[in-house]
Amino acid sequence: MSDSFDLGEPPQPATAPPPEAYRVLARKYRPQTFSELIGQDAMVTTLGNAIKRDRLAHAFLMTGVRGVGKTSTARLIAKALNCVGPDGQGGPTIDPCGVCEPCRAIAEGRHIDVIEMDAASHTGVDDVREIIDASRYSAVSARFKIYIVDEVHMLSKNAFNALLKTLEEPPAHVKFLFATTEVNKVPITVLSRCQRFDLRRIPAEKLADHFAEVCRKEGVTAEPEALALIARAAEGSARDGLSILDQGIAHAGLDGGGVTAEAVRQMLGLSDRGAVRDLFAMLLAGDAAGALVSLRRQYDYGVDPVSVLRSLLETVHGITLAKVGAAADPSQPVEERTARADWAAGLSFPVLHRLWQLVLKGHDEVAHAALPIEAAEMALLRVIHASQLPDPGDLARRLADGHAPAAAAPVIAAPPAPPPAPVEAVLPERFEDLVRRLEDNGSLALAARLHNGARVVRYAPPELVLSGSRPMAADTVTDLALVLKAMTKQVWRITFDDVPGTPTLKEQEEAAEETKRLAAWDSPMVRAAREAFPDAVLEDWPGKRRLA
Incomplete structure (x- = not known):
């Protein structure tokens, strides 16, 4: 007798379990409870109160832009309605436990009574008819049978019509949860049968x-x-x-x-904020060559021209908000907030509105252009050129009044002045003294521009604030600052403010002359002459209206 041993198969080395597939953050951190759903507090409060008071609608419609939590909210509602608690004795709750079998099955997408359907791929009436037929049967293991229909606006017209009767009077055990990004495409007959929640963009x-x-x-x-x-x-x-x-x-x-x-x-492909600030400053200063170089530099770094125009739009918008006194965005760097505040102090509302329209038009053109970078360059040049044009509103008023149009005010005022130097010349006490000093100094053209076109908001040498609503030649501020520095040995700070200001010197003189003329017309001697000669008129007043 021989002994033999059947050793069987040799032992196999233990194999490691396959590594878990990577889950992207958008799936990994999808909210599992209402407390994790950010930015939708009003909806959570409404649902919580409805559950506590047992006033649950039979159909819910979640609307909003992509990624704000519409489908996640639908799944959370399904869990809230079907949760039985850790002990299996719980009821509907706004805080589902997440550990009971219904909660886990719904979270994993395997619950037999929670049916999810993508309306984009199930658009026909036959797909809806399956829902209608299945809704007649009670839930297998859950409290409610729930249908989650994503992108419900994709259903066909016949599919919507087929759903109306069941949606209006569904069985007591059925709940419908709809989600859509285009609520305007959902028929009003469906909207009127649903409790609607508009999910907001998350701040x-x-x-x-x-x-x-x-x-x-x-x-x-x-x-x-x-x-x-x-x-x-x-x-x-x-x-x-x-x-x-x-x-x-x-x-x-x-x-x-x-x-x-x-x-x-x-x-x-975003623009660097510092580069955007530099580019915006060049636009305001009318530096066409520098603006084009800055744009090309960002383009060479891989920045999309549309992104550059978008950043300029954000800058103009931020400056306008700063000018009206809106709270600063805490997420913005300190340098950005400081620059916007400085620009807001030196730019008028008409200029900001014009900049917005010009940059917005350029953005739209670049977005659809066959040559984006070339279109962006032309858009920036148009911004610089248009800054020299008269303001349309003021131009219309001047034409209506019979005055000749003047050139536009420069987009930006002179840069803030350094601390004043020791006084080496007497500063003119009044604005009219300043204009007279300019005339005596030989700057006749500059004096005429100020005399005829400058409306003063504040005159506190060496600071001059002019009204931004009164157009002036683009080179007036630059020429005036240079001449005043040479004349008074001080650096002047010349800015604009969006208020009417005082009348121009010319308007003041004309008003004074008109007052004298009316006084003469009503004087006793002239009144007696008018009574003796009823047809008499006063014409010896060049450029003035006749009095009769």
Whole structure:
């Protein structure tokens, strides 16, 4: 007898479980509770009160731009209505436990009684008929049978019509949750049968805070300015912002440097804020050559010309808000806020409105141009050229009054003056003294411009504030500053303010002459002559209206 042993198959080495597939941040950090749903507090409060009072609608419609949480909200409502709690005895709640079988199944997308349908790929009446037929049967394991229809506006007209009756009088165990980005395409007959929630764009501040928390959980460092840039680029969409952040983390690599603002700008093709400020200053100063060089430099760095025009629009908008006294954006760098405040003090509202219209027109042209960089250059040159043109409103008023049109005021005032130098010449006490000094100094043309066209807001030598609503020649400020510096040995600060100001010296003289003429016309001697000669008129007054 021989002994034999069947050793069977040799032992196999233990194999490691396959690595879990990477989940993008937009999916990984999708809100699982209403407390994680950012920026939609009003809707959460309404739903919470409806659940507590057992006043639940049979159909809900969530609208809003992409990435604000419409589908996530629909899933949270499904969990809130079907949650049974950790002990299995709970009821509908605004705070689903997340651990019971219905909560976990809904979160994983495998609950048999929660049916999600993409209306973009199921647009026909047959798809809706399946929903209608299945809705007659009670839920298998949940409290409610819930239909989540994403992009519901994509349903055909016949599909909507087929759904109307069931949507108006559904079985008690059925709830409909619709989501759409284009609510205007949903028939009014459907809207009237749903409880509508308009999900707002998420504020940039909340998005930046949310991204900072995501970075903390991911163990990634990120500059606050970088997160602010991502939040602004997301335009109120959490999903868009998380996708950009995901890209930024990948861009940062493994060197430990984290997500930087410079890297985000390069990744998104955004203009550097400092370069935008420099370019805007060149536009205001009329430096065409410098503006073109600055634009080309950014273009060579890979910045989209549309992005440059967009940044200029943001700058004009920010300056206008600063001028009306709006609160400063805390996410903006200190340098940006300071520059905008300085520009707001030196630019009038008509100039800002004109800049906005010019840059906006340029942005639209560049966005659709066959030659974007060339179109951007032409748009900037048009901004510089148009700044020298008269203000249309004032030009119309002057033409209506019979006056000759004057050239436009320069876009920007002279730069802030350094501390005044020791006084080496007596400063003119009044504005009319200043004009007379200019005449005596030989600057007759400049004196005439001020005499005929300058409306003074404040005269406090060496500071002169003129009305921005009164057009003046573009080179007046530059020439005046140079002449006054040479004449008074001091640097003058010449600015504009958007108030009417005093009448021009010419208008004051004409008003004084008119007053004298009317006084003479009503004097006793002239009155007696008028009574003796009723047809008499006073004509010996060049340029004045006849009195009869």
